[in-house]
């Protein structure tokens with residue numbers, strides 16, 4: 492069973508400047524709700540019981556959002572507003588499930604994952620990248636089913652325009668296991684068009700094995716001087732670990748860029 496999820500939240504959010512110059516991008520509202528709550532709801536609905544947030548000193552605001560009890564209690568004492576009461580109860584529910592760890596230097600997703608090592612108890616855990624929203628279908632839930640069926644690690648996959656391959660991790664897939672699931676033969680972080688083995692991209696949902704930590708430890712900085720989770724995954728695949736790419740059913744929304752962020756509100760408002 493997958494009972495733990497981790498969410499890297501220490502990124503600077505430069506693609507969303509000026510909105511992120513004093514504000515954490517994951518708290519920006521998408522159709523009236525902070526983006527990170529969509530991610531939380533997806534993992535809770537998928538059966539996750541504990542969520543580890545990887546934040547930084549600069550993004551303490553995210554912790555404050557879940558620890559603002561004094562403020563809520565004061566307001567609720569004065570005003571018996573049922574809407575505010577309901578919102579506070581929701582925050583309390585989230586708070587009980589969240590642990591915070593810190594990544595103060597932006598050294599990449601692999602480095603962020605490493606910070607959670609001592610808290611991971613099961614054989615596998617889920618990772619969600621908060622820039623990637625998936626609506627209309629719970630991608631984490633489907634991936635957990637695939638993990639159970641094939642006793643494998645699983646990553647979300649989507650076909651992208653060939654011209655944009657250098658923005659993503661790109662898969663080379665081999666055997667098809669089901670209509671929407673294939674064995675990953677290779678995964679390369681942000682290849683050039685020339686070197687891309689396909690147009691199947693990594694989307695930010697991963698079910699990772701605990702042995703990923705020892706693999707990350709051995710890594711040297713890769714593309715852009717960062718420690719990439721993709722490189723650790725590639726090394727585990729080379730050693731024979733089974734990683735499955737899951738072509739998910741829902742609709743993908745890229746909240747990490749300004750156009751994508753604006754569009755995500757429009758799309759969610761139509762639901």
Ligand code: G1P
Pocket residue numbers: 600620622623658659660661680681692693694695719721747
């Ligand atoms: C990260 C991953 C990349 C993946 C992408 C999905 O990149 O490193 O492999 O395709 O998320 O959104 P980033 O968006 O941090 O550049």
